[in-house]
Amino acid sequence: MSPLTALFGRELSLSWGRGGGPLPALAFYAGVTTMLPLAVGPEPERLASVAPGMAWLALALAALLSLERLFERDFEDGALDLLSLGPVPLELVCAVKCLAQWIAIGLPLALAAPIAALALGAPTALAPLIALCAALGALAFAFAGGMGAALALGSRRGGLLIAVIVLPLFAPPVIFGGGALTAGGGAGLLLLAAWTAAAVALSPLAMAAAVRNALD
Amino acid sequence: MFAFLANPQRFMAFSKVAAPLIGATAFLLLASGLWLTFSAPDDYQQGATVRMMFIHVPAAWLALFSYVCLAVASFLSLVFRHALADAAAKACAPLGATFTALALITGALWGQPMWGTWWVWDARLTSMLVLLLLWLAYIALRSAIDDETKAGRAAAILALVGAINLPIIHYSVVWWNTLHEGSSSFMKNTGSSHYLAPLALMALGYTAAFGSLWLVRIRAELYRRRASLLALRAAEA
Numbered sequence: 481m482s483p484l485t486a487l488f489g490r491e492l493s494l495s496w497g498r499g500g501g502p503l504p505a506l507a508f509y510a511g512v513t514t515m516l517p518l519a520v521g522p523e524p525e526r527l528a529s530v531a532p533g534m535a536w537l538a539l540a541l542a543a544l545l546s547l548e549r550l551f552e553r554d555f556e557d558g559a560l561d562l563l564s565l566g567p568v569p570l571e572l573v574c575a576v577k578c579l580a581q582w583i584a585i586g587l588p589l590a591l592a593a594p595i596a597a598l599a600l601g602a603p604t605a606l607a608p609l610i611a612l613c614a615a616l617g618a619l620a621f622a623f624a625g626g627m628g629a630a631l632a633l634g635s636r637r638g639g640l641l642i643a644v645i646v647l648p649l650f651a652p653p654v655i656f657g658g659g660a661l662t663a664g665g666g667a668g669l670l671l672l673a674a675w676t677a678a679a680v681a682l683s684p685l686a687m688a689a690a691v692r693n694a695l696d
Numbered sequence: 697m698f699a700f701l702a703n704p705q706r707f708m709a710f711s712k713v714a715a716p717l718i719g720a721t722a723f724l725l726l727a728s729g730l731w732l733t734f735s736a737p738d739d740y741q742q743g744a745t746v747r748m749m750f751i752h753v754p755a756a757w758l759a760l761f762s763y764v765c766l767a768v769a770s771f772l773s774l775v776f777r778h779a780l781a782d783a784a785a786k787a788c789a790p791l792g793a794t795f796t797a798l799a800l801i802t803g804a805l806w807g808q809p810m811w812g813t814w815w816v817w818d819a820r821l822t823s824m825l826v827l828l829l830l831w832l833a834y835i836a837l838r839s840a841i842d843d844e845t846k847a848g849r850a851a852a853i854l855a856l857v858g859a860i861n862l863p864i865i866h867y868s869v870v871w872w873n874t875l876h877e878g879s880s881s882f883m884k885n886t887g888s889s890h891y892l893a894p895l896a897l898m899a900l901g902y903t904a905a906f907g908s909l910w911l912v913r914i915r916a917e918l919y920r921r922r923a924s925l926l927a928l929r930a931a932e933a
Contacts, residue, residue: 627857631850635840644836645854648829649861652868659872671871675864686857693849 483567484576491580495546502588505542509589512538513596524601531600532610532661535593539614540650543621546585547646548639550577550629555694564695574687575680578626586618609665613657613672620653620676623683630690653679704780704918711911719908725901732894748806750894754902755799756820759827762792762906766834767859770852780914782848783921785855786838787913791906793831800824819873823866830858844921 495501516534517527554560563573593614594607602610628646632638653675660668701707733750766788773781803821804814815821837854841847 631837631854632840634843634846635837636842637840641836641840644829645833648826648833648865649857651826652861652864655868655872667871671868682860686853690850690853693846693853696846 484572487563487568487573488576488580491577492583495580495584498549502585505546505585505589506592508545509538509542509592509596512541513600516600528601528603531597531602532606533658535597535600535602535610536613536617536657536661537654538596539589539593539617540621540654542589543586543618543625544643544646546581547625547629547642550581550626551633551691552629552638555633560691561695564691570688570691571684574626574630574691575623575684578622578684578687581626582619582622586622587615590614590618606661606664609669610661613660613669616669616672616676617653617657620672620679621650623676623679624649624653627683627686627690630687630694633691633694702778702780707780708915708918711915715908715911715915718904718911722901722904722908725897725904729894729897729901732897736891736894745806745809746891748802749891750898752799752802752806753895754899755795755802756824757899758902758906759792759796759799759824761903762788762795763827763830763859763862765910766792766855770855770859773848774852774856779921780918782845782852783917784910784914785852786848787910787917789831789835789838791909791913793828793835795902795906796824796828796831800828817873819866819870822873823869826865826869827862830862834858 513535516530516538520526520530551560554563564570566573568576590611594610597610598604598607625642625646627649628642631645632641635641653672656668656672656675658668660666660672662668701710729750733747736747738744738746766785769781769785769788772778773785800821803824807816808814834851834854838847838851841850
């Protein structure tokens with residue numbers, strides 16, 4: 481088994497198995513979606529007009545929650561030191577961590593997103609597009625959020641700090657995804673895919689620099 | 697210029713003279729700019745409120761300019777591990793956040809009589825608001841890490857990530873705004889020299905004020921570091 485596949489297996493089992501895996505994020509997602517009709521009012525027309533956007537925003541928030549343990553636990557128990565000395569470059573280690581995070585938490589959320597949107601009254605025809613946007617967006621959120629998690633290593637009040645760092649960076653994907661949902665695909669979907677590809681390619685560099693800085 | 701000032705001692709000697717000189721220049725520029733602002737004729741559409749332009753537009757320009765300064769200083773501190781560049785980045789952040797907040801506040805005060813509302817989700821306003829969030833994230837990250845060199849490097853990485861993202865954020869917000877049929881747009885009065893001269897003077901004055909305050913804050917930061925170093929040595933002895 482190559483070091484890379486071994487690392488991937490480890491990260492996947494960690495993010496799937498420990499701390500309930502995708503369950504807390506899914507529960508949070510369901511909770512936020514339940515709160516929305518309580519806050520806005522139960523009128524179907526009003527709910528339907530905001531449903532896809534709210535389902536999308538709740539996804540971005542749910543993706544934030546699980547970021548804190550992306551690096552923090554490995555940082556505290558010294559595993560991150562070992563990984564930085566290992567044969568796999570640190571950039572790739574960070575990318576693998578984010579990828580495992582996406583598979584274990586992002587994809588289950590992406591499957592839940594159309595259900596939440598339909599329950600709020602979005603048209604059924606929109607469901608595949610919502611799932612696609614959510615899967616792409618969750619990948620972008622995992623990688624951009626990983627930068628926040630790596631930068632906040634070794635700080636006080638990690639969780640809140642990650643949210644403050646990452647939310648301004650989430651503005652473009654939130655806009656593109658929301659645009660794709662209102663326009664039924666088109667330019668918004670392409671822009672979202674482009675932003676996601678750029679985040680996947682570039683953010684490991686920033687993550688590795690931040691992790692090296694924290695380990696020094 | 698950079699190489700000459702990279703030496704902290706030469707920087708201290710230079711900034712000791714330069715900071716008050718630039719500050720005095722800023723005062724003269726702002727005073728004459730304000731004089732022209734109030735002696736300019738009322739606009740035929742906006743009336744007296746056109747004068748808000750002269751304090752609002754330079755603030756918006758400096759909000760962006762100071763972020764460029766932060767990005768350059770962060771790059772220099774990250775690549776060359778230069779302590780002075782790190783102090784410059786640290787000193788820049790509250791100034792930039794203040795200019796961004798000033799641009800938003802004066803924009804709201806100008807928007808109320810002109811558009812009839814304090815705030816519209818217009819492309820410029822929204823991207824300015826995201827810029828303010830970026831400044832706050834920078835300051836929050838910097839203050840959350842105890843080790844100063846680590847805090848400086850993490851913050852520098854964030855500043856560069858933000859610098860790459862800033863144009864993307866801007867264009868995404870513009871695209872979002874056209875998608876949602878933005879309701880308001882600026883009525884530009886160009887070509888009138890009544891307005892050009894005070895605007896130019898105020899822009900130069902704001903820039904000089906920023907430069908002077910930045911130098912003063914870098915000096916204060918260097919003195920603070922020296923003081924904490926001395927305190928540490930005294931505690932060890």
